[in-house]
Each structure stands twice: as C-alpha cells, then as structure tokens.
Amino acid sequence: MKSSIKKSLLLCLFICGSLSLTVFAYADDNASVSFIRPFDAMTLTQGVKLSLGKEKLGKLGQKKVISVVVPKGQHKVQTKVGLSVGVPNVTGFNGAKKFKSKLVIDQDQHFFKVVFKPAMLGGQHEVIEIDQVEFSALSAELED
Helix, strand or coil: CHHHHHHHHHHHHHHHHHHHHHHHHHHHHEEEEEEEECCCHHHCCCCEEEEECCEEEEEECCCEEEEEEEECEEEEEEEEECCCCCCCCCCCCCCCECEEEEEEECCCEEEEEEEEECCCCCCEEEEEEECHHHHHHHHHHHCC
C-alpha cells in the first residue's frame, strides 16, 4: 500500500515537473502587446472594437489601454466602430470605416496607439507602432 502511494506521488511530481519545464520552454515565444487610445475630441462618442487575429480584445474607449500576451509572429489587427454620433463626411455617417493591417510581433514588448485618421468619405482608427517612451508619455496623460 505504501509503495503504491510513493509511486503515485513520484509520478505526480514527475508530471508536474515536466509540465513546468514545458511552460518555461515556451515562455520566450510570447510577447506583451499594449494598445493605447489617446483623447480625441472628434471621436469622443466612438468606442473602437479592437481584435488581434481571431481574438476580440474588447472595446477601446478614449484614454484607455488594453494589454495582452500573444505568441510571437505575424498577427492581423482590426479596428471597427459601430453606430455612433460623428461629424458627417469626416468620421463617417454615424461611425468610421474598418481598419485592417498585419503586425509583426518579434520582440518581447510592443506598443501601439490607436488614432483616428479623418478622410472625406469616412475616416478610420489606425493602429500605429510606437516606442516605450511615447507609450509612457501617453500613459501619463491618461491620469490627468
């Protein structure tokens, strides 16, 4: 009886140790990705739906940040806005156009800002990569 308990405990320790080694082996394959949306009076009423690949990250409001951990590699990013009050022919009639792009995530940390680019027949919320210094400066403005 005691030997079967010892064998079970040893097997459990072996499996748990193997799993933790696997987790550490894949830790270098992930990256931290942060998106920030600074204040913009022109799009005050627009909440931007942000998705990375097939994963919907959520609605990014004014002066908000979304951070996620993703595997390194190439990812599709998309922004879209549902119905909202907007300035016609600048933000689009009651919204903004979809934005789609591909991001190459190859470092441990990436920082992006989501900014509105106006256009005659409806603008769009673009995702632009920034450095950590600019991200920190924009983050400091969020607290004001």
